[in-house]
Structures are given as C-alpha cells and as structure tokens.
Amino acid sequence: MSSIDLRLLRYFIAVAEEAHLTKAAQRLGIQQPPLSQQIRVLENELGVTLFTRLPRGMALTEAGHMLLDEARGIFARLDSAVAGVRGVARGELGHLAVGFTESASLHPFVPRVLRAFREAAPDVGFAVEENNTPDLVQAIHDKRLDAAFIRSPISNVEGLVIETLLVEEMIVALPAAHRLARARSKGVALAALAQDPFILIHRPNGPGFYDTIISACQAAGFCPNVIQETHKNLSTLSLVAAGLGVSIIPASMHHVEIEGVVYRRICGAPALRAPLHLAWRSVHTSGALARLIALARALAEDYQKPARF
Amino acid sequence: MSSIDLRLLRYFIAVAEEAHLTKAAQRLGIQQPPLSQQIRVLENELGVTLFTRLPRGMALTEAGHMLLDEARGIFARLDSAVAGVRGVARGELGHLAVGFTESASLHPFVPRVLRAFREAAPDVGFAVEENNTPDLVQAIHDKRLDAAFIRSPISNVEGLVIETLLVEEMIVALPAAHRLARARSKGVALAALAQDPFILIHRPNGPGFYDTIISACQAAGFCPNVIQETHKNLSTLSLVAAGLGVSIIPASMHHVEIEGVVYRRICGAPALRAPLHLAWRSVHTSGALARLIALARALAEDYQKPARF
DNA sequence: TGAAATCCATATCTACAAAATATGTCTTCC
DNA sequence: GGAAGACATATTTTGTAGATATGGATTTCA
Numbered sequence: 001m002s003s004i005d006l007r008l009l010r011y012f013i014a015v016a017e018e019a020h021l022t023k024a025a026q027r028l029g030i031q032q033p034p035l036s037q038q039i040r041v042l043e044n045e046l047g048v049t050l051f052t053r054l055p056r057g058m059a060l061t062e063a064g065h066m067l068l069d070e071a072r073g074i075f076a077r078l079d080s081a082v083a084g085v086r087g088v089a090r091g092e093l094g095h096l097a098v099g100f101t102e103s104a105s106l107h108p109f110v111p112r113v114l115r116a117f118r119e120a121a122p123d124v125g126f127a128v129e130e131n132n133t134p135d136l137v138q139a140i141h142d143k144r145l146d147a148a149f150i151r152s153p154i155s156n157v158e159g160l161v162i163e164t165l166l167v168e169e170m171i172v173a174l175p176a177a178h179r180l181a182r183a184r185s186k187g188v189a190l191a192a193l194a195q196d197p198f199i200l201i202h203r204p205n206g207p208g209f210y211d212t213i214i215s216a217c218q219a220a221g222f223c224p225n226v227i228q229e230t231h232k233n234l235s236t237l238s239l240v241a242a243g244l245g246v247s248i249i250p251a252s253m254h255h256v257e258i259e260g261v262v263y264r265r266i267c268g269a270p271a272l273r274a275p276l277h278l279a280w281r282s283v284h285t286s287g288a289l290a291r292l293i294a295l296a297r298a299l300a301e302d303y304q305k306p307a308r309f
Numbered sequence: 310m311s312s313i314d315l316r317l318l319r320y321f322i323a324v325a326e327e328a329h330l331t332k333a334a335q336r337l338g339i340q341q342p343p344l345s346q347q348i349r350v351l352e353n354e355l356g357v358t359l360f361t362r363l364p365r366g367m368a369l370t371e372a373g374h375m376l377l378d379e380a381r382g383i384f385a386r387l388d389s390a391v392a393g394v395r396g397v398a399r400g401e402l403g404h405l406a407v408g409f410t411e412s413a414s415l416h417p418f419v420p421r422v423l424r425a426f427r428e429a430a431p432d433v434g435f436a437v438e439e440n441n442t443p444d445l446v447q448a449i450h451d452k453r454l455d456a457a458f459i460r461s462p463i464s465n466v467e468g469l470v471i472e473t474l475l476v477e478e479m480i481v482a483l484p485a486a487h488r489l490a491r492a493r494s495k496g497v498a499l500a501a502l503a504q505d506p507f508i509l510i511h512r513p514n515g516p517g518f519y520d521t522i523i524s525a526c527q528a529a530g531f532c533p534n535v536i537q538e539t540h541k542n543l544s545t546l547s548l549v550a551a552g553l554g555v556s557i558i559p560a561s562m563h564h565v566e567i568e569g570v571v572y573r574r575i576c577g578a579p580a581l582r583a584p585l586h587l588a589w590r591s592v593h594t595s596g597a598l599a600r601l602i603a604l605a606r607a608l609a610e611d612y613q614k615p616a617r618f
Numbered sequence: 619t620g621a622a623a624t625c626c627a628t629a630t631c632t633a634c635a636a637a638a639t640a641t642g643t644c645t646t647c648c
Numbered sequence: 649g650g651a652a653g654a655c656a657t658a659t660t661t662t663g664t665a666g667a668t669a670t671g672g673a674t675t676t677c678a
C-alpha cells in the first residue's frame with residue numbers, strides 16, 4: 001500500500017497550478033522553504049522528477065502532468081466519499097428495509113410515516129415487506145429488515161427495541177344481520193357476545209391480538225367460542241361478512257368498508273386495546289433508521305390528540 | 310478540499326478489517342492507545358460515528374461500511390496513479406511524436422531505432438511524421454514533435470539539442486548511360502563532374518545537403534551547373550534515371566535501386582559528408598524521449614563499426 | 619459470585635518531522 | 649554591473665503522532 005501523504009499531493013497540486021513555488025507557498029499558508037523541501041520529498045518517494053526548475057518558476061514534467069490529473073481525481077473521490085459517508089450517517093443516503101403487519105398497513109398512521117420518510121430522505125433506497133409480527137421480529141433479528149411496524153409480540157426478543165407508538169381500542173365486527181348490528185346503539189358490551197361464534201386471527205400470526213381478546217373475554221366472564229382462525233385480520237372480516245360469526249379487530253380497521261360488515265365499539269373492556277409498535281435492533285448503525293424512528297415518534301405525538309372512531 | 314489524512318484512512322481500514330482495535334494496532338505496528346485516539350480523530354473530522362464499540366470489539370456502522378469501500382478504492386486509485394507516474398517517467402507509458410526526413414527514413418539506422426523503441430516501450434503511444442529538416446525543427450520547437458531524425462539544419466535553433474548520431478559519406482548518382490557509369494571504376498573525382506548538369510534538393514528543403522554539395526564543388530574548383538531542384542532527394546533520383554543530369558546524395562540511399570541509376574563513390578572530397586542528427590528540446594520532460602535518445606545513441610555506436618558502401 | 623481476562627478509553631510524556639527563520643546561489647532584467 | 653526574483657540549503661522551533669502507564673467496563677471462568 002502506497003505511503004504517499006495527501007498533504008504532499010495537496011502541495012504538489014498548488015505548485016503545479018501556480019507554476020511558482022513562492023506563490024504556491026502563500027496559497028498554502030506556509031513558507032517557501034518547507035514547500036521546496038516537501039516537493040523534493042514527494043519526488044524522492046516517487047522516484048520521479050515532477051518539475052523542471054526554470055529560472056522563472058516550476059514547470060511540470062510529463063509525469064508531473066499525469067500526477068496532477070490523478071491527484072485531482074483522488075481528491076475529488078475523497079471528497080465525494082466524505083460527502084457520501086456523512087449522507088449515510090445523516091440518513092440521507094443508504095438504504096432501509098421496513099416491514100409492517102397487515103393491520104399496521106391498514107392504519108393510516110403507518111403509510112403516513114413512510115410517506116414522510118420518503119419525502120425527507122428521497123435518496124435512501126427503500127424496501128418494504130408485509131408479514132406477521134413474529135416473522136417480522138425474526139427478520140429484524142436476522143438483519144433482513146431494519147425496522148418494522150408490528151403488533152405486540154409474545155416476548156421482547158433479545159437485542160431488539162420494541163417501542164410503542166400508538167395504542168388504539170379494539171372494536172367488534174358484526175355481520176350486518178346480527179341482532180346487535182341492527183340496534184343503532186353506541187356500543188356493545190363484550191359479555192353480550194358470549195354466545196356468538198368468534199373468528200380470530202391464528203395465534204401464531206398475531207399472538208398479541210389473540211391473547212388480548214381471549215383474556216378480555218375471560219375478564220368479561222366467558223370463554224369465546226372460536227369457530228375459525230384466519231391468517232390475516234382482513235380474512236376474518238370476509239368470514240364475518242359471510243355471517244359465520246363475529247370478530248374483534250383494531251379500531252383503525254374500520255376504514256375497511258366491507259359489504260355486510262358492521263363495526264361497533266366495545267364498552268367496558270378497557271384492556272381490549274391494540275398497541276402499534278415500531279421495532280428495531282438496539283445496536284443499529286443506520287442513519288436512515290434513526291431518521292425513521294425520529295419521524296415515527298414525532299408523527300405519533302401528533303396523532304395522539306384527535307380521538308378516533 | 311478535504312483534509313482527511315490518508316494515515317487515518319489506513320488506520321481505519323485496519324480496524325474495520327480486524328474488527329478489533331488491539332489486533333489492528335499490532336498489524337499497523339503501533340500501540341493501541343494512539344490508534345484508539347486516531348480513530349476518534351477521524352470520526353470527529355467526519356462528524357460521523359464509524360464504529361459501534363462492542364464489549365468484544367469494534368463493529369462498523371453503515372456509514373463505516375461505506376467508508377471502508379471508498380477508502381479501499383482511494384488507495385487503489387492512488388497506487389495506480391503512482392504506478393502510472395513512474396511508468397511515464399521511465400518512458401514505459403506516455404506518448405512520443407517522432408519526425409524524420411525522407412533521407413533519414415531511407416537510412417537503415419532510423420527504422421532500426423524506431424523498431425527497437427517500440428519493442429522496449431510498447432505501451433508508449435507513438436506517432437511519426439515525415440517532413441523536411443527545417444519544418445521538423447520548427448515542429449519540435451512548437452512541441453508538435455518530441456524529437457526528429459534530421460539532416461544538418463542551417464542553425465542550431467534556440468532551446469534545441471541537435472546531436473550527431475552518424476556521419477556518412479556522400480555518393481554520386483549517375484544515369485546508367487553516363488560515361489563514368491560505364492567505366493567499372495572504384496570511384497570518381499568530384500572535378501570529373503564539373504561539366505555535368507546537377508540536380509539538387511531545393512535548398513529550403515535540405516539546406517545542409519545543398520550547402521555541403523555547393524561548397525565541396527567549389528573546393529574542387531568548379532561551380533556546379535544546377536539545372537533543376539527537387540523537393541525530395543528521392544525525386545532527384547527519378548530525374549537522374551531520366552538522364553537529365555547527376556546528383557549527389559547520402560551514401561545510405563544506395564539502398565534505393567532505381568532502373569537507370571548507377572551510384573559511384575566520390576574520391577578526394579572529404580568534406581562531402583552527410584551527418585544524421587537527432588534533435589529534441591533541451592528542456593524535455595518525457596521519459597519516453599529520454600529512452601529514445603538513449604536507444605539512438607546506443608545503436609549509433611553499434612552502427613559506426615562496419616563501413617558502408 | 620468473585621477474580622481474572624479482555625478490550626477500549628484517558629492521561630501524560632517523548633520524539634520526530636514539518637514548518638519557520640535566516641542565508642545562499644543562480645538568473646534575469648534594467 | 650548591480651538589484652531583484654526565484655528556488656535551494658542550513659539551522660532552529662514547534663506541533664503532533666506515538667509510547668507508556670493507568671483506568672473502566674464487560675465478559676468469562678472457577
């Protein structure tokens with residue numbers, strides 16, 4: 001590996017451009033003698049005569065001309081490297097892989113954050129993936145993802161930060177023909193559903209939802225009759241629409257309007273809440289990720305104020 | 310212009326590759342504390358965290374990864390620049406523009422030198438030009454040429470070196486029907502041509518030849534009857550072949566066999582000699598040129614020994 | 619759980635090399 | 649022919665990279 005000092009190249013460029021040692025020294029802010037000496041050091045290290053010393057100044061040799069071009073190129077590359085590294089650190093460059101669950105993607109907040117990030121850091125390569133919470137957590141751990149908007153995982157995986165951005169209530173999705181759907185009531189008590197068949201998301205796909213619903217029902221004094229489990233929350237709504245039973249989903253999903261499905265608030269079940277988390281590796285090194293986290297926090301704060309549904 | 314020292318980049322690469330400060334310090338042949346310090350200097354100058362300090366070593370951040378790639382590229386470029394500059398200086402790279410007169414190109418020595426140069430420095434861009442001596446001298450002066458094989462110019466142009474490589478005698482070219490051509494004599498006296506019509510090269514195209522011939526004739530006691538002047542030596546031979554008169558040319562041109570032309574040595578005219586010079590700018594900076602000059606000198610020395618014609 | 623080991627950070631001192639100062643040498647120009 | 653201009657050389661000063669010694673945090677193993 002070459003041991004030419006960049007300082008020597010900088011000096012060389014100045015002398016080459018000025019074609020005059022004394023002027024170059026002034027431009028560099030040093031005195032003429034050390035510059036004279038350092039140019040000789042450079043020539044010795046290269047084993048090449050770079051200048052012909054004329055009585056009127058310094059003229060580049062052919063080899064010197066080549067070095068001038070190369071040296072400028074090297075500095076340009078160094079500058080762009082520094083700019084690039086700073087850009088990556090600031091989260092303006094680089095790339096970011098973000099995942100989210102289906103229910104998160106249906107929450108208006110998540111696309112809003114992603115859109116804001118794209119606007120703030122348009123030069124960051126951006127990849128998204130939809131998956132269920134456990135798989136997303138694993139993907140982050142395996143460094144296939146940098147971050148993900150998830151629902152509650154069973155456990156806080158080692159080395160991951162799981163930060164709660166928002167908490168929303170859960171609502172019940174009823175077939176339009178359901179007795180509680182026809183009543184223009186403000187909300188329904190959870191206990192009123194004790195006899196209804198339940199359609200829930202498959203526990204391995206959404207353990208947070210599943211466990212929250214089951215334990216809320218038990219708190220309300222019954223064990224729900226789960227007649228079917230689906231892979232996605234959206235699928236439960238299809239089954240509700242078909243009249244197979246009722247489902248409990250995060251409130252933000254009321255934005256999904258499905259023929260034959262009616263949403264109702266649930267009264268008296270304060271534990272029936274669905275948090276929206278952002279997860280990432282605790283030792284993360286991406287400026288882009290830092291930027292996403294900051295954005296998500298800021299937008300979450302804005303989002304808290306107006307009550308939904 | 311960036312002020313990142315290459316030493317810092319070298320240190321950075323070592324630490325990044327070892328992922329271990331102490332090992333990197335050993336590899337660099339320094340102690341661990343200064344390395345720790347210099348890495349921090351680099352991080353401060355960039356304003357970027359390059360490593361996450363783990364209990365078990367140093368792990369690159371995303372920005373650090375980018376810098377590693379860039380730094381390697383910068384060193385690669387620097388190395389190739391150094392190699393290129395050295396190659397140019399040694400005359401192994403770069404380019405060279407060489408000129409020669411017609412008579413020089415007909416001298417076996419010149420193509421021999423050029424061929425040897427091409428073999429010695431195949432990567433040097435190479436351009437040749439044939440022209441008369443005065444124009445070649447001007448072209449060198451104007452830096453359109455780096456060197457030229459020329460005949461004697463009128464004056465040593467300022468700033469040019471004109472080095473004599475070879476000196477050859479001059480011979481007379483006679484029409485086959487000429488009385489002196491029919492005699493199988495060893496040579497002819499210059500005075501024997503006093504009554505013949507002379508064909509000479511136009512003086513501005515070959516002042517050395519012209520003046521040498523005229524003054525030799527005057528020394529032999531006559532003023533030649535020049536009935537025609539040509540632009541090139543070769544043209545004079547055509548006219549000789551046509552029987553218009555006689556011509557005096559450098560001995561090496563006897564290699565040109567033309568129907569109807571007979572060559573004879575000239576006796577008793579020691580001043581009738583044609584030097585072959587190599588000319589170049591005295592302040593030259595091309596390694597390729599230095600190589601050509603050295604080659605020409607070496608080959609000229611070889612060439613002197615066997616007498617020609 | 620406590621001791622040893624590992625690894626990086628901090629503090630202080632040393633030494634080398636880059637830069638400043640002073641002077642010399644060679645051209646050129648008036 | 650003397651003065652000015654330009655780079656080279658000699659000597660001293662100074663800034664900083666590196667060495668030494670130590671500290672602090674974490675992990676590993678007994």
